[in-house]
Amino acid sequence: MRRRSLLLAAVPAGLVTLAGCGDGSSESSKASASPSASPSSVPPPKIVDGPLPAITAGTKFGEKPTVAKGTGEPSKNLAVRTAIAGSGRAIAENDFIVANYLGQIWATAKVFDNSYDRKAPLVMQLAQGSLIDGWRYALAGKKAGSRIEMAVPPTWGYGKAGNPDAGIKGTDTLVFVVDLVDSFNSKSSSKGKPVAQNDASLPKIGTETDGSAPSVDIQQPDPPKKLVSNYVLEGDGPEVKASQTILCQFQGLVWKKGNKGKPFVATYGTGRLSQLSLEQMQQVVKGLTDGVTGKKVGSRVLIVVPPDQGYGDNPPSGSPIKKDSTLVFTVDILAAM
Secondary structure, three states, X not given: OOOOOOOEOOOOOOOOOOOOOOOOOOOOOOOOOOOOOOOOOOOOOXXXXXXOOXXXXXXXXXXXXXXXXXXXXXXXXXXXXXXXXXXXXXXXXXXXXXXXEEEEEOOOOOEEEEOXXXXXXXXEEOOOOOEOHHHHHHHOOOEOOOEEEXXXXXXXXXXXXXXXXXXXXXXXXXXEEEEEEEEEOOOOOOOOEEOOOOOOOOOEEOOOOOXXXXXXXXXXXXXXXXXXXXXXXXXXXXXXXXXXXXXXXXXXXXXXXXXXXXXXXXXXOOOOOEEEEHHHHOOOOHHHHHHHOOOEOOOEEEEEEOHHHOOOOOOOOOOOOOOOXXXXXXXXXXXXX
């Protein structure tokens, strides 16, 4: 079971899931507690330039940094410095970020957490209640591709309670170095290369990448009997594993000739993204998990799910899905965690 980040405060907001699949929050941990967010009554911090300890090694973007011990008293305000300026999209509140980071205690330089050793960036939402407020305020407005160093006082970190599991006291100021790999919002789409759709027996899927729902054109009356999982846009990221949770845009439709886009569930245009736990989805719509597994991050995938790998004879109550329906999904795989 993967180690949950110490930064996460709660289940991220803005989740959209299929009926019965859960909320995507299954990422638990025996190694660390899930800290509470800073109280909402705490006013925004004043952001200052320092003091901040020097980054003494691993100074390039993406390299694991080594950070000196803090000297003297840290600021009571939130200290933030852009060590490397990126040129990507500016990050706003409620965006999801993909980031590598290292965190240590100011007074001792003890590293309490880092993602570099795990060789997997963390995906999280920059939202109140999702992660410590120091990150929210320090990273808002920063651009993807940037390296940010910050010193977070307890008020905007773990508060007076600290985080005993991580060895963090309620009086500790924390130093973070954060590499902002990428960011996504509700208007994000996959940006992979279009793949030819030559099979006339399958739905034709749109390749628009403006965050709107891709068009779906079902012209055949009879669906395939076996699971179909085809690239519409092929990305160049790592292949998704069945144990992961994906950050995505998706829509689901019932196979019916002439259906050109009447989904029973969708994220496109809703102002939200979805975090789908593939392990949980395996228990609900097995074909969706199987269809995503092995596909590359950054892709749009057409998945056709036959009844025996979908809802079969037990569709969700009150939904337009009938017994023994074949389902059609388009999934934009933005990130995997």
